[in-house]
Amino acid sequence: MVASKNIDVNKRLPDTRVDLCGITLDNPVIPASGCFGYGYEFAELYDINCLGSFSFKGTTLEPRFGNKTPRIAEAPAGVLNSVGLQNPGVSKVISHELPRLAEVFNKPVMANVSGFSIEEYVEVTRRLSESERADQIGWIEVNISCPNVHGGGMSFGTDADMAAEVVEATRKVTSKPLIIKLSPNVTDIAGIAKACEDAGADGVSLINTLMGMRIDKKTAMPILANTTGGLSGPAVFPVALRMVYQVYEAVKIPIVGMGGITTAEDVIEMMMAGATAVGVGAANLAEPYASKQIVEELPSVMAKYGIERLADIIGASHSHK
Amino acid sequence: MKQVKLTVKSNKMLTPTTYRMRLEGDVSAITQPGQFINLKLDGHFLRRPISVCDVESSHVTIIYKALGQGTEEMTHLESGTVLDVLTGLGTGFDSSRSGDAPVLIGGGVGIPPLYLLAKHLIREKKKVTVILGYNSEDEIYYAGEFAALGCEVKIATADGSVGIKGFVTDAYKELKRTLNDYTYFYTCGPTAMLKAIYRDVYTRGGVDGEFSFEERMGCGYGACMGCSVLLKTGGYKRICKDGPVLRAEEIYW
Missing domain, CATH: 2.40.30.10 (Translation factors)
Structure with a gap:
């Protein structure tokens, strides 16, 4: 365990705070994009200000309905989805969703930007960054890894050069910290993360969902209307952990680690792999209070492992080599 | 919730x-x-x-x-x-729209939610007709429970083993010939049945009503957008939160 040498006795312990690209989070728990809407579904259930932040639904230039249904299929210890970036479009996010969010959330939110072309990523990033609601946004998370849309989405996240192009282009239109959300459906995620860092990204988030499918044996047809979908949930946790570990070795920028986190124990493990903050995705869909419970469990789980300051364990598993 | x-x-x-x-x-x-x-x-x-x-x-x-x-x-x-x-x-049936003589049409596993609705309507002193569709006699359930509430119950079976031979829409057409007009309908059942009711009862029959839908859901409380459907009236609804009941005019097959 890496113990802090300069414990500030004025700060209450255990200290769950982390710094993500210059913004201090009360704790590292960030519900992941696509699993938390624009926040207020959950704000009806609990005070979402207990969270570190959250990443709102992937937002595109125009409104999108997404793919045909069925777009949900269960999997062992997880779920496949092929929603396909349903969202009201950036104009409505600025005019409706962010004002509504301001009534229930007083922390910086992570704005997830999706697109089908570099121009679209740039335009959505620019509009969010320049809007009268920009103060509500802490970070721009550029999703170059959606597996459920065709012609765009994941194709930018599976090629290091294309990923770098998206980073360079969006970098020019925002002064917000730029976090790039990476796809696990690649052979070398560390190489892509490095290309994003070199192109000017302030952080990376990973992993998006793993491509998979299910078949209805009664009809011999794929369950998802889109044939394939993205797998998330506890099933992907070891894969996500391995990728965060590899990316931590390759880059210096902070990592938002996600993929199958359902407990505070998982948060500790993901941070030891190298994550500065963690995304909680599918857990929110099975347990409406999952993210709140993880936040509440953190102090006792920290005590269990003798952790006084959560920030001290970031990448701890790398120091033993 | x-x-x-x-x-x-x-x-x-x-x-x-x-x-x-x-x-x-x-x-x-x-x-x-x-x-x-x-x-x-x-x-x-x-x-x-x-x-x-x-x-x-x-x-x-x-x-x-x-x-x-x-x-x-x-x-x-x-x-x-x-x-x-x-x-x-979810958002369920709106019993306030029923009028005096609503008809409830259920097929197979779509029958159960109509029971609580029937209970409400009977309590509100409505004349409730219930049409229940099953494949065959051995699949029949709850017909007696609806009758015990005070509903007029008609059964249709695909194989003709009980009641009218055919589908709920066949039973509906037969009832329509013998009874007064219905003021409103509520229905739940397999998609093919719902489509037939939309055609025969809503479009051709001129009776307004509500449909309860089934869809594969992720969360069940409106967060994942897994079960969204487009609406004829514009926009979309989430079957889990804004539905599962939609009004006939909203439905876009």
Whole structure:
């Protein structure tokens, strides 16, 4: 365990705070994009200000309905989805969703930007960054890894050069910290993360969902209307952990680690792999209070492992080599 | 929505594939016929959404069909088992639109949510007709319970073993010849049946009504957008939160 040498006795312990690209989070728990809407579904259930932040639904230039249904299929210890970036479009996010969010959330939110072309990523990033609601946004998370849309989405996240192009282009239109959300459906995620860092990204988030499918044996047809979908949930946790570990070795920028986190124990493990903050995705869909419970469990789980300051364990598993 | 622990009080086979489960606990969040509950089962990541058949002060009754692995496992749950359940989910039937003589049309596993609706309508002194469709005699359940509430019950079976031979729409057409016009309809059942009702009762028959839909759901409370449907009236609705009941005019097949 890496113990802090300069414990500030004025700060209450255990200290769950982390710094993500210059913004201090009360704790590292960030519900992941696509699993938390624009926040207020959950704000009806609990005070979402207990969270570190959250990443709102992937937002595109125009409104999108997404793919045909069925777009949900269960999997062992997880779920496949092929929603396909349903969202009201950036104009409505600025005019409706962010004002509504301001009534229930007083922390910086992570704005997830999706697109089908570099121009679209740039335009959505620019509009969010320049809007009268920009103060509500802490970070721009550029999703170059959606597996459920065709012609765009994941194709930018599976090629290091294309990923770098998206980073360079969006970098020019925002002064917000730029976090790039990476796809696990690649052979070398560390190489892509490095290309994003070199192109000017302030952080990376990973992993998006793993491509998979299910078949209805009664009809011999794929369950998802889109044939394939993205797998998330506890099933992907070891894969996500391995990728965060590899990316931590390759880059210096902070990592938002996600993929199958359902407990505070998982948060500790993901941070030891190298994550500065963690995304909680599918857990929110099975347990409406999952993210709140993880936040509440953190102090006792920290005590269990003798952790006084959560920030001290970031990448701890790398120091033993 | 309320997350509660409910205790299985009974879990009884009604037909070879259909079961009725009574659960005890805080059911105060269930406020409307046509809503559903979402049950957590051991070993499954997602919950099982099941429509509410009846609700009393501290009990909820569900009727489910053993169709997949999860519902098959539910048939083995014994009395005393405590389940983690999300209650009071969805927007159900609007009984205030019924008029004086509503008709309730249910097919197969779509029948249960109509029971609580019928109970409400009878309490409101409406003349309620219920048309129930099954494949065959051995699949019939709850016809007696609807009659006991005071509903006029008509049965259609695909094989003609009981009642009118054919589908619920055949029974509807026959009733239409002999009875006064219906003021409104409420329906739940397989998609093919709902489409036939949309065509025969709504479009051709000129009667307005509401449809309850089924869709594969992720969360059941409006967060994942897994079950969205486009509307004829513009925009979309989430079957789990804004539905499962949609008004006829909204439906875009």
